[in-house]
Each structure stands twice: as structure tokens, then as C-alpha cells.
Amino acid sequence: MDSIDSDADATPTFDPSIVQSLPMVADGSNPEFADRVLDMFTRNATTLLAAIDSAMQQGDAKALQRSAHTLKSSSATVGAMALSEKARDLEMRLRAGELPGTDWPQALRGAYDDFASALTRHRAAAEVAKAT
Incomplete structure (x- = not known):
């Protein structure tokens, strides 16, 4: 199998507007909901990456x-x-009967690490915005 596609490189690492559009966040009834969802995702993603390994x-x-x-x-x-795009590409290749390349887990972890860094920057910027 070829190595993981680089098409996802053009895809945004983190789009905070997506999580901000969740119903419990968008209607203003639970502003902490987005942080809880993101925290739950980071825990689950780590588990999923280990399962992939x-x-x-x-x-x-x-x-x-x-x-x-x-x-x-x-x-x-x-x-x-x-990260979603890289995981989708892996899933589609597996569905097509292709064997995964040895670089897939590393590529997924790299995309996750990029997301985690972007999330940290986003949260820091949100804290600065709150303080001003």
C-alpha cells in the first residue's frame, strides 16, 4: 500500500467553528460543553491510536x-x-482490500499531535480574549 496521502495536508488541522456549532454550545446553554467534548475526544483519540498500533x-x-x-x-x-481525513483515507483503503503501510500509525499520530498543538493555541488565544 502506498504511504498515507498528503491530500489532508491542505485540510485544516483544527476548525474550532465545528465544535462551537454543537447544539449545547451554539444555543449558549452550556458554554463549557465544547471543552468537555474536546477533552473527551483527546482521551478517546489516544486510546484509538493505541488500538490502531x-x-x-x-x-x-x-x-x-x-x-x-x-x-x-x-x-x-x-x-x-x-486527522479525520487521514483516518478516512486509511478506512477507505482497508475497505478496498489494501494492506496498510507501516507509516500509517505514525502519520495518524502526527496529525493528532498537530491537532493537539492547534487546540492548545486556540485555548490560549481564548483565555487571552477573555482576559481583555
């Missing part, structure tokens, strides 16, 4: 596809668009 090591294509699908969906929900 394990599935790769064990050669378990079904578990790998399932984890990639879950990571794709959950990433999109919180605006981790580049």
Missing part, C-alpha cells in the same frame, strides 16, 4: 478498519479535520 502489529485488518472509522468520525465532530 496494536491492530497493525497483530495484522488485524478488521480492528484497524473499525478504529480508523471511529477516529474519522470523532475527529470530524470536534473539528480535527486533517
Whole structure:
């Protein structure tokens, strides 16, 4: 299988407007909801990335596809668009019967790390905005 596509490089790493549009945030009834969702995502994403590593090591294509699908969906929900796109690409390749390249877990972790950095910057900017 080819290495992970670089198409996701043009996709935003983090789009905070997506998580901000969640109903509990958008209607103003629970402004902390976005932070809770993002925190839950970061915990779950770490678990999913470990499951992807394990599935790769064990050669378990079904578990790998399932984890990639879950990571794709959950990433999109919180605006981790580049990570979602990379997970989608992995899922689609697995559905097509392709074997994953050894660089996939590292590429997914890199996209997650980029998201985590962007989220940290976003939260810092939000704190500065609150203080002013």
C-alpha cells in the first residue's frame, strides 16, 4: 500500500467553528460543553491510536478498519479535520482490500499531535480574549 496521502495536508488541522456549532454550545446553554467534548475526544483519540498500533502489529485488518472509522468520525465532530481525513483515507483503503503501510500509525499520530498543538493555541488565544 502506498504511504498515507498528503491530500489532508491542505485540510485544516483544527476548525474550532465545528465544535462551537454543537447544539449545547451554539444555543449558549452550556458554554463549557465544547471543552468537555474536546477533552473527551483527546482521551478517546489516544486510546484509538493505541488500538490502531496494536491492530497493525497483530495484522488485524478488521480492528484497524473499525478504529480508523471511529477516529474519522470523532475527529470530524470536534473539528480535527486533517486527522479525520487521514483516518478516512486509511478506512477507505482497508475497505478496498489494501494492506496498510507501516507509516500509517505514525502519520495518524502526527496529525493528532498537530491537532493537539492547534487546540492548545486556540485555548490560549481564548483565555487571552477573555482576559481583555
